[in-house]
Every structure is written in structure tokens, then in C-alpha cells.
Amino acid sequence: MSAIEIEQLGKSFGAVEVLRDINIEIASGEFVVLVGPSGCGKSTLLRMIAGLEEQTTGEIRIGGRVVDEMPAKSRDIAMVFQSYALYPHMSVADNMSFALRLAKVPREEIVSRVKAAAEILGLQDLLGRMPRQLSGGQRQRVAMGRAIVRDPAAFLFDEPLSNLDAKLRVKMRAEIKKLHQRLGRTSIYVTHDQTEAMTLADRIVVLNRGRVEQIGTPSELYEQPANLFVAGFIGSPEMNLIRGRIDNGAFVAEQGLRLPLPEDARMGDRDGVVYGIRPQHIAVGGNHARARVQVVEPTGEAQELTLSADGLDLMVEVRDRPPFKPDQEIGLEIAVNKVHLFDARNGTRIV
Numbered sequence: 549m550s551a552i553e554i555e556q557l558g559k560s561f562g563a564v565e566v567l568r569d570i571n572i573e574i575a576s577g578e579f580v581v582l583v584g585p586s587g588c589g590k591s592t593l594l595r596m597i598a599g600l601e602e603q604t605t606g607e608i609r610i611g612g613r614v615v616d617e618m619p620a621k622s623r624d625i626a627m628v629f630q631s632y633a634l635y636p637h638m639s640v641a642d643n644m645s646f647a648l649r650l651a652k653v654p655r656e657e658i659v660s661r662v663k664a665a666a667e668i669l670g671l672q673d674l675l676g677r678m679p680r681q682l683s684g685g686q687r688q689r690v691a692m693g694r695a696i697v698r699d700p701a702a703f704l705f706d707e708p709l710s711n712l713d714a715k716l717r718v719k720m721r722a723e724i725k726k727l728h729q730r731l732g733r734t735s736i737y738v739t740h741d742q743t744e745a746m747t748l749a750d751r752i753v754v755l756n757r758g759r760v761e762q763i764g765t766p767s768e769l770y771e772q773p774a775n776l777f778v779a780g781f782i783g784s785p786e787m788n789l790i791r792g793r794i795d796n797g798a799f800v801a802e803q804g805l806r807l808p809l810p811e812d813a814r815m816g817d818r819d820g821v822v823y824g825i826r827p828q829h830i831a832v833g834g835n836h837a838r839a840r841v842q843v844v845e846p847t848g849e850a851q852e853l854t855l856s857a858d859g860l861d862l863m864v865e866v867r868d869r870p871p872f873k874p875d876q877e878i879g880l881e882i883a884v885n886k887v888h889l890f891d892a893r894n895g896t897r898i899v
């Protein structure tokens with residue numbers, strides 16, 4: 549097991565800078581998820597840690613050793629990719645043992661390591677099968693088996709579940725978490741899916757346009773997003789973000805709606821403020837605002853309502869309520885201590 553430290557890391561392809569000022573300290577045994585929209589630089593960052601891509605600036609240390617000049621195969625890291633590309637003409641057991649055979653590990657040890665990994669992954673009965681005889685989930689498990697048999701100091705995952713259907717993705721997500729709890733290896737996991745990030749991570753690094761927006765535990769990011777990007781990216785449905793100003797102890801939206809402020813946000817009048825409130829933190833039945841239902845989306849355990857309040861679109865999630873109908877008029881109650889305020893000019897958190 550190894551800590552991984554990334555300091556002032558940067559990457560340019562020719563004149564195009566794709567990563568900048570990246571500083572991340574990952575503790576030994578920690579599960580860290582890099583999350584951000586497509587193209588923000590997640591894979592490039594992971595490939596630099598693995599040694600598959602050269603960095604332009606900065607330093608990477610694994611287990612306290614600078615690895616900048618160290619080739620990928622010496623870094624004691626195993627990577628699992630989205631396209632798991634098993635060797636089609638090799639059995640599951642041969643796919644799993646390939647790297648060990650290449651490294652001339654003794655035969656008995658290969659057998660015992662493959663057996664142990666197969667047990668962890670529930671592949672014992674499939675070791676003699678060929679990849680074409682496996683389901684997508686089983687193939688992804690074999691790909692993880694290939695990584696596990698190497699017993700690396702750290703695992704890197706690059707969107708390993710993206711090729712699976714939604715149900716299987718949720719199941720494999722739980723298996724990866726279980727695997728980490730069992731092996732306790734330092735892991736860095738890349739995804740564009742905030743739910744995957746929230747459910748898997750000890751800590752999350754939110755990346756956007758090649759920069760770190762925030763690093764924190766899932767609950768820190770959810771409860772105290774540092775800026776508008778993180779506020780909008782983490783949480784589902786998305787946080788309502790409303791532009792306006794503070795006037796006489798209340799928030800006034802550009803469209804005119806007045807909304808209550810938390811105690812600690814009773815600041816002087818101020819322009820250029822964004823008011824953030826999650827759909828889960830607005831209740832139906834109250835007198836903070838009147839709204840008209842536009843769209844009702846039942847999810848089974850809840851209803852997601854798109855509302856119009858004084859010309860403002862609001863998303864509200866309600867549970868334990870009879871079905872709502874379009875055009876219905878309702879009152880709203882804001883959970884005032886769940887309100888976030890941001891500076892509209894630079895997007896940073898005020899309260």
C-alpha cells in the first residue's frame with residue numbers, strides 16, 4: 549500500500565494546456581474518485597500517475613518516492629480501463645495470469661494467486677471459460693482479476709463500469725467498494741458520474757477544465773460546495789441556482805420572487821448573488837412562495853416537480869405525498885438552514 553502525492557502537476561499537448569496546478573494528497577489505503585465532465589482531463593491525470601503519459605510540469609510521488617522518471621511497469625500500479633479488452637483466445641485463468649507469466653512468477657504462485665483472486669471476485673467456476681462465453685459483468689470482473697493478481701500498491705480505475713447497463717453498473721459499483729474494503733489498497737477511480745463518485749469515494753476531487761474545483765468527502769461537497777460549479781455538479785436532481793440580490797434581509801430573485809435567508813447570511817444589501825437550494829430542501833405546503841406545477845416526474849419513491857414561481861423555474865423533490873397534477877397551485881417552504889449563497893461574479897461560496 550502506498551500514499552500518492554501529486555504536486556503542482558500540469559500537462560500540455562503542444563500549445564494546449566489540459567491540466568494545471570493539480571495538487572492532491574492521497575493517503576495510503578484511501579479510495580479517491582476523480583470526477584468531472586467529459587474532456588476535463590481525468591484520464592490524462594490518471595495516465596500520468598500510471599506512467600503512461602509524461603507530465604509537463606510538477607511531481608508525482610508514490611510511497612514517498614518520486615516516480616517522474618520511472619517507467620509504468622516499475623510503478624507497482626495496476627490499471628482497469630473502460631474497454632477491458634480481454635485476450636479472446638485465452639481462458640479466464642490465462643487472461644488473469646498473463647502479466648504474472650510475463651514476469652516469470654513461479655507456476656505454483658501463479659496458480660494460488662489466480663485462485664485467490666477468483667474467489668474474491670466469484671469467478672471460481674468460470675476459470676476455464678473463454679471471454680466470449682461471459683456476460684459483460686463477468687468480463688469486467690475478469691479485468692479486475694487481472695489487476696488483483698498482481699497485488700499492486702495501488703489500483704487505478706478509468707470509468708471501468710461505463711460499458712455496462714444501468715442495473716449491472718450499480719451492482720458492480722457495490723462489488724468494487726466491497727473489494728476495496730477487503731483489500732484496502734490505495735485506489736484512484738475516474739468517472740463522469742457524480743452518483744458513482746458519491747457512493748464510492750472516501751474523498752472526491754472535482755475537476756473542471758483541467759483544474760481542481762474542490763477536494764472533500766462526499767458530505768463536504770454536498771453540504772458545503774465551494775463554488776457554483778461543484779454546487780451544480782454534485783447532487784441529483786441539480787441544485788436550484790437562482791440569480792438575484794440581497795435586499796433588506798431577504799433574497800430577491802431577478803424575476804422578483806423574495807426568498808428567506810439563513811440567520812448567518814443576514815448581511816447588508818448586495819448585488820450579484822446566486823441563491824442555491826437543493827430540490828430535496830424545498831417542501832410543499834408552506835408560505836415562503838407560491839408556485840404552479842408544470843411537470844411531474846414520478847421516480848417510484850419520490851416525485852420530481854418542475855414548478856414555476858413568479859416566472860422562476862424551480863425543481864422540487866417530494867416524498868410521501870399523493871400524486872401532483874400539472875397546473876396545480878401549491879405553497880412552498882424552504883429549509884432555510886440548507887440555503888447556499890454564491891458570488892455571481894466569480895462563483896465562489898459566500899455562505
Ligand SMILES: Nc1ncnc2c1ncn2[C@@H]1O[C@H](COP(=O)(O)OP(=O)(O)O)[C@@H](O)[C@H]1O
Pocket residue numbers: 561566584585586587588589590591592593
Ligand atoms: N494525445 C492527446 N493529444 C492532444 N490532446 C489530447 C490528447 N489526449 C487528450 N487530449 C485532450 O485533453 C483533454 C482532456 O482529455 P481526457 O483526459 O481524455 O479527458 P476526460 O478523461 O476527463 O474525458 C481533452 O480536451 C482532450 O481532447
Ligand SMILES: [Mg+2]
Pocket residue numbers: 590591592
Ligand atoms: Mg476519460
